[in-house]
Amino acid sequence: MPRKTILIVDDDAIILLALRQELRLRFGEAYAYETATSGMKGLERAAAIGAAGDELAIVISDWLMPGMKGDEFLRKVHELAPAARLVMLTAHADESDMERLSRDVRIEAFLRKPWDPERLFSLVSAALG
């Protein structure tokens, strides 16, 4: 049975650890949890997930990253896995960029750091069910 996978992408490892832990404690083994520290690595992971036959259910990405920015990454990952739900998790909001992104791809939510855990959980639950 293909595992539903949550992919978290952020160049700051502390976010990856905290977020993964938070989600795992909440959702247990209902999901597989994958992480990546850059947009490029995120795309690699997304491809690997698809190749392994698993389902990329949710992608949570930071925006300000060296190299590929979050919005570019989400656009690209959407091409790879159009069914995945996309969440932008960002410390600051560049309104215009976010607006443009929304017009190109469907973003489930724009979460600010620090994020509200309940909101996050409800997003993920919805993706499950």
Next chain:
Amino acid sequence: MTGRVRTGCRLALAILSTIIFLASPLSAEGGLLNVLFISSHEAGTVETAEVISAFRSETAAAGHRSEVFLEALDSLRLPPPADGGADIENDLAERYRGIRFDLILAQASQAVEMAVRYRDRHAPGVPVYCFDTIDEDLITRYSAESSVFGRPLGSPLSPTLRLAAELFPKARKAIFLASVTDPDYVPGYLDALIALSDGYPGLELVPIINANFATVEKTLADAGQDAFVLLLPGGWVLPNGDFLSETEMVDRLEAEYPLPYFGIYGSTFGTGLVGGCLVDRAAMGREAGDMALSILFAKRKPVAWLYSNAVVPTLDWRALKRFDVPSSLIPEDAVVKFEPPGFWLQYQRQLMATGAVLLGLLFILLVEASFRKRKNLILAESNEKLEATVLARTEELRTANAELEASNANLEDSLRRIEAMQERLVSDVQDSVLGRIALGLAHEVNNPLGAIQASTSSMKAALVDPVGGMTSILCGFDEGQFELFRRGLAVMSGKEALVDPEETMSRGKNLAGRMDALGLSARRSLADLLADSGLAELSDEDLRSITAEENARVLAGLYRAQSIERGVAIALQATGRIASIVEALRSYARDSVAGPSASVSHIGESLSSAVGFFREAEFKDVDIACEVEEGLPEVPVAFASLVRVWTNLLRNSIQAMGGKGKIAVKAAREDPSVLVEVIDWGPGVDPALRERLFTPFAGKTSLESGLGLGLSICKRIVEGSGGSISHEEREGRTVFAVRLPAVSRPAGDCPEEAAHA
């Protein structure tokens, strides 16, 4: 004077010199002839001087130089020596002993006799050349001699008589005045005269020979007007014994008896003589020279004894005027001397020279004048052109000025607008800088905040959740599960709680492999969970146990335990990060306010201090080599700030190189500044960041303590002190260059430092 005028002068001078050179006698080269010249005439007179000069020229023209030894026998004239001149002969012999003569010249009768005698006795074989004598006996005697040659003079008696008769055709009497000094000659002259006078029928010959002076005077008085006087040279002896030369004679007589006097050998002029037959001594000298050459060098000996025609009828112009002689009566072959135009002839050479000089000067002046004229013309032309040009330029300048003023006004206007814009820009920039700072700040602080929030909330869930919380899980353990739990905790403890997610993933893969090997159902998510729980090093037995279905609670509990530990670690790290960001901001704010420091610092000391920070164990893999030039000047930066700049740059390099590698620090003078370079061989700065490298929060943070402010702090400090900071990648090296203004003459030098532990 212009160069051309100078050339004209030179030309004139050249012409002058040529004329003078041509006019002067040539000097001859060739053989030397020793010639003994015995003369009856006085030495130094025209009789001897002209002869010698002409002789020399003649022989020189043939290439022979002649050394002429003159023996003038003055004394022979009056009276002849009693002993026949034997004394004189001995004197000669004495004087010229040892000299071998090539030729002996003898001028006039007595000299001829003396010369032949001397030759026969003292210079045998030497040829003798005789000239300037009319003594027929002498001629007869010696013409038979061998080696005696002659050119006697034709008698001037006939030509003189003819000259006088032609000038004074109305004369009835020809008075013949003869000297007493040579009585032997007189009869001959008389006979000759008588014979001659047959040719002049209307003329009565009146001889006065050896008469006393009274007789002379009486004869002259009786002669009346229509007479002329012919004088033989030789002088008279007056009754009182006084001797009168013919010159003195004429002076005495002509005052009282103003008749025309003619000298038969008219040798002296200016004496009142109208004229006479002058012996052309120069001609005689030339003939002598010519004969000498023939005698000495000709293959055939010349025919000896030829009569010379060297007499020239010569007249005194002033005397002619006195006697009112019409010029039509003057014979064509007569030489008229002392003519005023003759003056010009006499000074011909000098006048030619003067003329040449004057011509030259004239030429020069003309040339100069023409050049000046041309120059003036050119000047005038240039002046005109200049004036025209000046006018044109002035006009141009005026219009240019007007344009300038207009553009000036424009510029001022633009300047004012620019200033206004600048003010707006500055505030905009400030806003954007603040904006960027705020953005960066938000990012830097919100990440740790997010992590803290997430971890604390999950810790809470991990602990006290009524269903999934650890407390409830623990309560449900049996003993075996407790043991397994404790063993799991043991494996977990002491390990780093914050593990890189990548690392966790690879551990998960390994565990899956192990589980596979152990024949356990290798569910990936289980392996991941185990890895995430820090249970990668669980023993095989425990691994088997824990993967059993019934022990799922144990694994859940262990994961929660790990989560709590991890949560704490996350929170601690995150808060630390926030604290350092605040600190960085505080010091950034402090440094951005400070301007150039009143204090000055020593570059070398500050570098040593900075490098010293990196001697800690954590930087053991970092090799910092410091090279400081001697005698560096100080810089206007506070010491602590300067150290901060170096430490920030060094930290930046160390981070870029991943904590190990080589860094070179070089400090040198780069007038008027000091240049400090921090060079590393790391991966270099991300091209995307290069533009904003020195702006706050330009770089993203990673797991390590990154501030993102370090470089902007450096920039603030450096630029605040009037310096500059720059970055470039060259030849595989990353170079940060700091330039600081030099302040004073340095004191002392800096030690070289290489810091590594």
